[in-house]
Structures are given as C-alpha cells and as structure tokens.
Amino acid sequence: DVVMTQTPVSLSVSLGGQTSISCRSSQSLVHSDGNTYLYWYLQKPGQSPQLLIYKVSNRFSGVPDRFSGSGSGTDFTLKISRVEPEDLGVYYCYQGTHYPLTFGSGTKLEIK
Amino acid sequence: EVQVLESGGGLVQPGNSLKLSCATSGFTFSTAWMYWYRQFPEKRLEWVARIKAKSNNYATDYTESVKGRFTISRDDSKSSIYLQMNNLKEEDTAIYYCAWRYYSGDYWGQGVMVTVSS
Numbered sequence: 001d002v003v004m005t006q007t008p009v010s011l012s013v014s015l016g017g018q019t020s021i022s023c024r025s026s027q028s029l030v031h032s033d034g035n036t037y038l039y040w041y042l043q044k045p046g047q048s049p050q051l052l053i054y055k056v057s058n059r060f061s062g063v064p065d066r067f068s069g070s071g072s073g074t075d076f077t078l079k080i081s082r083v084e085p086e087d088l089g090v091y092y093c094y095q096g097t098h099y100p101l102t103f104g105s106g107t108k109l110e111i112k
Numbered sequence: 113e114v115q116v117l118e119s120g121g122g123l124v125q126p127g128n129s130l131k132l133s134c135a136t137s138g139f140t141f142s143t144a145w146m147y148w149y150r151q152f153p154e155k156r157l158e159w160v161a162r163i164k165a166k167s168n169n170y171a172t173d174y175t176e177s178v179k180g181r182f183t184i185s186r187d188d189s190k191s192s193i194y195l196q197m198n199n200l201k202e203e204d205t206a207i208y209y210c211a212w213r214y215y216s217g218d219y220w221g222q223g224v225m226v227t228v229s230s
Contacts, residue, residue, distance in 0.1 A: 048209055048220045049157065060217045092157060096213075100175045101159035 002026050002095055006104035014112045018081045021107045023093035025074045030097070037096035040069055040078045043106075044089040052091075053078065085111055114138035114219045118210045121224035124200055132195040132224060134210030141191035142166060145213055148184060148195050150206035151223070160184075160208070163193060178204075200228045 003026040041049040053069035161184040
C-alpha cells in the first residue's frame with residue numbers, strides 16, 4: 001500500500017499569516033495515464049472532508065486562491081496564505097493513483 | 113446542485129449485518145464512479161470501496177480489510193449506491209461517507225455513523 005506521510009501533525013498560524021503542509025508518498029503517484037492523482041482536503045469541525053486541490057495543483061470550484069498546491073512524483077506541498085478563521089480544521093492529503101487508495105494522517109491547523 | 117445523502121447507519125452487534133444507502137441528485141449518475149469511505153473514531157480516513165459505471169461493467173474494488181464481508185452495489189434507476197456490510201466487527205465502527213468522484217473533483221455526503229458493539 002502507498003503510505004502518505006504528512007508533516008507537521010499540527011500547526012498554529014496567526015490570522016493573515018502563511019503556512020505550508022508537506023505530504024510525501026512511499027511511491028510515485030504518477031499514473032500510467034500521465035496524471036498525478038494527489039488531492040488535498042480540509043475537514044472543518046463537525047463536517048465531512050471538502051476538496052481543496054485536485055491533481056496536485058488545481059483548485060476545486062469555489063476554493064479561494066489563498067490555497068495552492070505543488071509538487072511532483074512523491075513530494076507535495078499545500079500552501080495557505082492570508083490565513084482566515086474559516087481555515088481551521090484538519091487537512092488531509094490523498095492519493096488516487098494506486099489501489100488501495102490512501103490518505104495521510106492529517107495536519108491540524110489552529111489559529112493563534 | 114449536487115446532493116449526496118447517506119442513510120442506514122446505527123448500532124449493531126458484532127457478527128451482524130447492516131446496509132447503507134446513498135441517494136444522489138444533481139449529476140449524471142449513470143456514468144459516475146461512486147465511492148465509500150470511512151472515518152474511524154481517532155479521525156483516520158480510509159477508502160472502503162468503489163464501483164464504476166455500466167460502461168465499465170460496474171467493476172468494483174475494496175480495501176483488503178472488508179473483502180468478502182462488504183459489497184458495494186448501485187441502482188442507476190434510483191441514482192443510488194449501497195454498501196451491504198456483513199459479519200461486522202468492532203473495528204468497523206466509523207462514520208461512513210459516500211462520494212461521487214469525477215475528473216476534476218468530488219462531492220461527499222455528510223456521513224452516517226455505524227457503531228459495532230455488544
């Protein structure tokens with residue numbers, strides 16, 4: 001199984017500040033079709049996970065441009081700029097390239 | 113507007129069965145690939161099962177821990193999918209989410225709680 005390693009486990013950011021989350025996979029996420037199926041989700045308290053970024057760097061519909069994704073192969077990063085109160089929650093990375101599909105263990109974002 | 117709504121959760125004893133349903137609207141269900149995920153009490157997320165569309169022969173796939181016990185199915189006439197869970201174990205206790213995944217995104221339901229306990 002592909003292991004998704006997220007760091008840090010938690011972070012605290014000031015409003016208006018910037019931060020990043022790392023996600024590393026135990027094997028390349030490049031699919032045979034040439035796409036890299038790496039996704040980022042935010043789970044707000046009491047809600048289901050909501051998609052932020054699909055295929056490494058594409059923002060999902062309605063996601064503000066404060067969120068950006070980058071990376072390739074096995075190393076990926078989610079950056080959040082101009083942090084706002086509604087950004088708090090747990091962020092997960094997820095790979096859709098290899099079965100079984102797997103998630104990272106999550107990064108909890110707190111607002112200072 | 114896309115809607116995904118799970119139902120059928122509850123408290124069940126180990127070894128018993130439960131069937132979850134997921135009703136959808138707002139997209140072309142017949143060509144959709146549909147998924148079940150779950151989130152354990154410690155917040156860990158896990159993919160459970162996937163079913164492809166008719167054009168892909170309704171192919172299914174499962175995470176190893178549920179193979180032989182869980183069955184994913186769909187009814188295109190009702191825009192719904194199901195998860196038949198047999199021989200439930202305490203470690204199946206989780207919130208179960210239904211999701212529609214497509215080329216450029218996905219939509220998840222709000223989830224349904226399944227508790228397996230004696």
